Amino acid sequence: MRIFDPHIHMTSRTTDDYRAMYAAGVRAVVEPSFWLGQPRTSPESFLDYFDALLGFEPFRAAQYGIAHHCTIALNPKEANDPRCLPVLEELPRYLLKDGVVAVGEIGYDSMTPAEDTALAAQLELAAEHGLPALVHTPHRDKLAGLRRTLDVVAESQLPAGRVLLDHLNETTVKEAKDSGAWLGFSVYPDTKMDEHRMVAVLKEYGLDRVLVNSAADWGNSDPLKTRQVADAMLAAGFGEDDVDQVLWRNPVTFYGLSGRLVLEPAKPAALHEGNSLLRGGE
Numbered sequence: 001m002r003i004f005d006p007h008i009h010m011t012s013r014t015t016d017d018y019r020a021m022y023a024a025g026v027r028a029v030v031e032p033s034f035w036l037g038q039p040r041t042s043p044e045s046f047l048d049y050f051d052a053l054l055g056f057e058p059f060r061a062a063q064y065g066i067a068h069h070c071t072i073a074l075n076p077k078e079a080n081d082p083r084c085l086p087v088l089e090e091l092p093r094y095l096l097k098d099g100v101v102a103v104g105e106i107g108y109d110s111m112t113p114a115e116d117t118a119l120a121a122q123l124e125l126a127a128e129h130g131l132p133a134l135v136h137t138p139h140r141d142k143l144a145g146l147r148r149t150l151d152v153v154a155e156s157q158l159p160a161g162r163v164l165l166d167h168l169n170e171t172t173v174k175e176a177k178d179s180g181a182w183l184g185f186s187v188y189p190d191t192k193m194d195e196h197r198m199v200a201v202l203k204e205y206g207l208d209r210v211l212v213n214s215a216a217d218w219g220n221s222d223p224l225k226t227r228q229v230a231d232a233m234l235a236a237g238f239g240e241d242d243v244d245q246v247l248w249r250n251p252v253t254f255y256g257l258s259g260r261l262v263l264e265p266a267k268p269a270a271l272h273e274g275n276s277l278l279r280g281g282e
């Protein structure tokens with residue numbers, strides 16, 4: 001079984017997680033740039049973070065046989081902080097980089113006017129750079145948040161077929177599917193979607209354009225949720241080709257829209273900017 005986790009924050013995870021993910025079948029990940037929990041106070045801390053997503057983290061993933069790409073954006077939550085907004089000016093030079101396969105995570109957190117502005121501006125950046133967009137839908141007031149998101153996408157230059165709407169659930173899947181966008185589901189240990197609800201959604205709405213992710217980060221989450229969904233699909237009567245479509249081919253096709261996806265595992269480099277993962281030399 002080969003698994004592509006299309007949304008996971010590896011910066012917040014350990015090397016044990018990389019080992020366990022590889023053993024479970026994970027061979028590729030996309031790491032969206034997001035909020036760190038601790039608010040950033042200047043655009044410069046975004047830039048160091050983006051550099052880590054393009055440098056140290058793919059280096060680290062390669063040590064464990066996993067291909068790593070990222071998405072770059074001003075996240076919805078920090079779009080409300082005037083100290084962070086100048087990072088929008090820095091995004092174009094990052095969106096040119098080979099490891100960047102989408103603009104994201106963008107979207108709504110609290111549905112404020114500042115979030116409207118940042119979402120619209122970053123959808124335009126995606127269109128200008130020939131990149132798809134990863135759009136986070138709010139965890140509260142989900143259906144209203146989805147509808148407002150779809151309105152802003154419809155007003156943008158980016159076609160819905162180049163948008164992945166993430167954190168969907170039973171209340172939002174139908175309208176999201178009708179929009180023509182790609183459908184992302186984050187499967188968590190004890191909130192939001194679980195693997196059994198996910199299987200029920202797949203039975204009702206089909207497998208086309210559906211992506212499943214762990215969205216594992218610094219909070220309560222599990223980087224093996226993708227594998228648990230695959231196992232639950234098989235137990236529910238789906239075939240191995242169905243699992244491969246949802247857990248591999250769909251994310252490959254979506255992020256492949258960037259023209260930048262490289263799935264052969266990188267040869268692990270010995271050092272990244274003079275550092276290895278070993279302490280005290282070999």
Ligand SMILES: [Zn+2]
Pocket residue numbers: 007009032034105215
């Ligand atoms: Zn996320």
